[in-house]
Amino acid sequence: MGKQSNAQKLFLALVFIILYAPIFFLIFYSFNSNGTMSSFESFTWEHYAAVFDDTRLIMIVLNTVIVALLSALISTAIGVLGALAIVYLKNRKLRNTLLSLNNVLIVSPDVIIGASFLILFTAVGVRLGFASVLISHIAFSVPIVVLMVLPKLLEMSDSLIDAARDLGASGRDVLTRVIIPYIKPGIFAGFFLALTYSLDDFAVTFFVTGNGFSTLSVEIYSMARAGISLTINALSGLIFIVTIGLVLVYYALNRRNRTPVTGVKK
């Protein structure tokens, strides 16, 4: 589509600088021995040491990881079953209704999900804390798993299943030895996205968490409201490295599966 002029290159360069500057700004000052984000005094690791010395913070990181892993696992299971259920539905109208309902939580703003789940948990009598956070994370991750698995199921040819049947496979065999291996890339992509959604979620957790339980995002929010603390900068340095690692894993998975999955997320 034609060649690029210098003006276009400059524009792109500016966009890239603006996108990355804040992130590197944060990491740069995480090494500042002066406790501010304005004048760099001298290099230090002390803020990183502070992160690892803070047992409460470490506990919160553990909580976050446990919630993410559990919610990703459970939502993947429900999501795969859901995708199978949708594919097996012969009634077109019902199928479209299910698909629309599936997408409601994906387009709903966080505030709505958070507030409505808060009402739900209070009405049902779930104590706010670990359980409510875990259940919410499972709930908002299910639809994305369905969306990742569904295309794989739809592209699978029926003759594969017929062949397995003709060769004497039971219904269970067909599922575990034909269908599941075929849709595995979709399952992995769904699990992975569920994991990162859970790790990143702030707003929903903020609504449904009680006093005793906190995840990293909520903790960063309360720290940031109190003002600048270079511990957050050190945390962001660590999170940046983990994030880059996750992105690389995700794209490696995608490349192997050759599924064009759009990897944008918040």
Add this chain to the structure above:
Amino acid sequence: MQNKSTKALYLIPYGAWILLFVVAPIALVVYYSLFDIHGDFTFSNYKAFFSSVYLELTLSSFWYAFLITLFSLLISYPTAYFLTKTKHKQLWLLLIIIPSWINLLLKTYAFIGIFGQYGPINAFFAAIGIGSTQLLFTDFSFIFVSVYIFIPFMILPIFNAIDRLNPALIDASRDLGASPWTTFRRVILPLTMNGVKSGIQVTFIPALSLFMITRLIAGNKVITLGTAIEQQFLVTQNWGMGSTIAVFLILFMFIIMLFTGQKEKGGASVGKTK
């Protein structure tokens, strides 16, 4: 294919999920919107929503969301367009997307430092003789940070739309004597409108409901529908009013989706729209 009972079995957990976490929450929000703070049945919340206070709030929330979407689009469209012309476009696209994976809170927090009284922007202003200015807690900083957050989400669907465009169409338009501007306006833009619509959808709805950025960056100066809901639920504890605002936000969401919806699935908006 498997027999009917196993198929029904698949439907149970997923159906339960839909009933419990999609249908029930929306029903509960509508139900709660009909009760006042003392738990009495009333339509007063709806009456309050149509009072000048809340109408003004809704209007200003829409205005901010409009500005955020507009600026995001003005930056994202050319970026996406130029990106499709680069040599290693998938790699560059990945580089655009990576910031969107960084925790939202951290990116917002960075701007507290950047826009701060002693931050680099103010240092720059001082160096060129403007002198330090209050940047944090202004409309400008709120819109800037929001646009910053949304750009990658806007670029992606537009990039996909432009990338799928058949270059022969552009050549044809040029051969037929169209100027570059006419080609853009009459060929490229209409054919990539679906990407633009997805981009608007993933920006406008969240922009209406932002509450974290308003609190951290705009102080309490900017109040969006999201901030108002958070305020009613977690501060004032007036769940009825909070639910009423939520009902309207859900309505707005459906209207926006109706306007930006597409007949054929572009597959461009898989990213979660938070």
